[in-house]
Amino acid sequence: EVQLLESGGGLVQPGGSLRLSCAASGFTFSSYAMSWVRQAPGKGLEWVSAISGSADGTYYADSVKGRFTISRDNSKNTLYLQMNSLRAEDTAVYYCAKDSYGAYPRYGVDVWGQGTTVTVSS
Amino acid sequence: QTVVTQEPSFSVSPGGTVTLTCGLNSGSVSTNYYPSWYQQTPGQAPRTLIYSTNTRSSGVPDRFSGSILGNKAALTITGAQADDESDYYCVLYMGRGISVFGGGTKLTVL
Numbered sequence: 001e002v003q004l005l006e007s008g009g010g011l012v013q014p015g016g017s018l019r020l021s022c023a024a025s026g027f028t029f030s031s032y033a034m035s036w037v038r039q040a041p042g043k044g045l046e047w048v049s050a051i052s053g054s055a056d057g058t059y060y061a062d063s064v065k066g067r068f069t070i071s072r073d074n075s076k077n078t079l080y081l082q083m084n085s086l087r088a089e090d091t092a093v094y095y096c097a098k099d100s101y102g103a104y105p106r107y108g109v110d111v112w113g114q115g116t117t118v119t120v121s122s
Numbered sequence: 123q124t125v126v127t128q129e130p131s132f133s134v135s136p137g138g139t140v141t142l143t144c145g146l147n148s149g150s151v152s153t154n155y156y157p158s159w160y161q162q163t164p165g166q167a168p169r170t171l172i173y174s175t176n177t178r179s180s181g182v183p184d185r186f187s188g189s190i191l192g193n194k195a196a197l198t199i200t201g202a203q204a205d206d207e208s209d210y211y212c213v214l215y216m217g218r219g220i221s222v223f224g225g226g227t228k229l230t231v232l
Contacts, residue, residue, distance in 0.1 A: 035221075037168075044226040045160070045168060045211050050219055059219030100158070100173040106215050108158025108173030110180070115167055 002026040002111045004096050009116030016086050016120070022079040022096030022113055030054065030074040033105035036081050038092035039115075048094070049081065053103030064090075086120045093117050124148070126214050128224035134202045134231055142227050143194040144212030150193035155214040157195035159188055162209045162226075171210075172197060199229075207231045 008020040022034070035050040049070040050059045058070050069082040079096050094116050097109035125147040134140035144157055151157060159172040170179040172188035175195065187198050195214070199206055212224045 037223075044209075045162070045223045047213065047221045047223055050221070052219075057219055061220070095167060100170070100177070100179070105219050105221070107156045108170070108213060108215075108221075110170045110173060112167045112170070 002098065004098060004111060004113035006094065006096050006113045006116035009094065009118045011119045011121065012086055013122050014087060014120055017082070017084045018086065018118060020081040020083070020094055020096075020116055020118070022081075024077045024079065024096075024098070027098065029072075029077040031103055033099035033103055034072060034079045035097045035099070035105055035109055036070060036079075037095045037097055037109075037112075038090075038118075039095070040089070040092040043092075046092075050099075050105035051079070052105065053099075057104070059105065083118070086118075088120050091118060091120045124216060124222060126212065126222050126224040128210075128212060128227045130225070131228045131230070134199070134206075134229065136202060136204065136231055138202050139198065139200045140202060140229065141191070142197045142199075142210055142212075142229070143191065144196070144214065144224050145194040146214070151190065151195045151214060153190060155195070155216075157188065157190075158213045159186075159195075159197045160211045160213070161206075162211065163207075168211065202231050204231050 036048040098111040100110035101107040127145045160168040162168040176188040
């Protein structure tokens with residue numbers, strides 16, 4: 001069974017940093033692109049970032065570019081999101097998701113984690 | 123700035139058919155945008171319904187189908203059931219690894 005389990009969320013002050021992790025199992029991790037999607041309280045879903053299967057391509061929404069870094073460790077089947085210079089508007093549930101088709105993030109995702117909550121507040 | 127548009131809300135009668143759409147503020151949606159569709163109920167993680175325009179995700183009943191209708195992507199639900207009452211989101215691939223979500227459609231079954 002394909003599973004994704006996020007961790008690392010919590011309360012952080014504005015300007016602070018946090019690293020999210022997503023542990024994957026049940027599929028050949030390195031063969032698939034992975035994405036992060038977030039949802040602010042009471043708001044819709046927002047695509048945040050994606051990474052190719054071999055990590056040779058990383059992609060970001062304008063809202064997080066320069067502050068967030070996506071990475072992966074294929075030997076550990078784990079996806080990461082390093083979040084720096086956090087703002088109140090980054091407060092959200094963060095989901096990791098597996099690409100539906102292959103190593104390049106294009107076709108949409110097919111499996112989601114349960115999410116981890118990030119709260120940016122003083 | 124590219125904006126992906128969806129109807130804010132829609133209603134359908136039990137057993138009825140509804141088509142939700144996903145468009146662009148400028149231009150037409152084609153299969154090159156690889157539209158995908160997601161269902162979300164409050165407090166739950168999203169569930170994938172359709173990816174790459176019309177491929178149903180594993181376990182999704184064939185009541186759900188994806189297509190291109192005119193200049194928009196479309197999600198059609200036939201034989202609507204009470205538990206189809208959810209928020210529905212589309213995503214379009216913009217190229218260079220970037221995807222954008224629509225604002226979502228709140229579907230009511232009544």
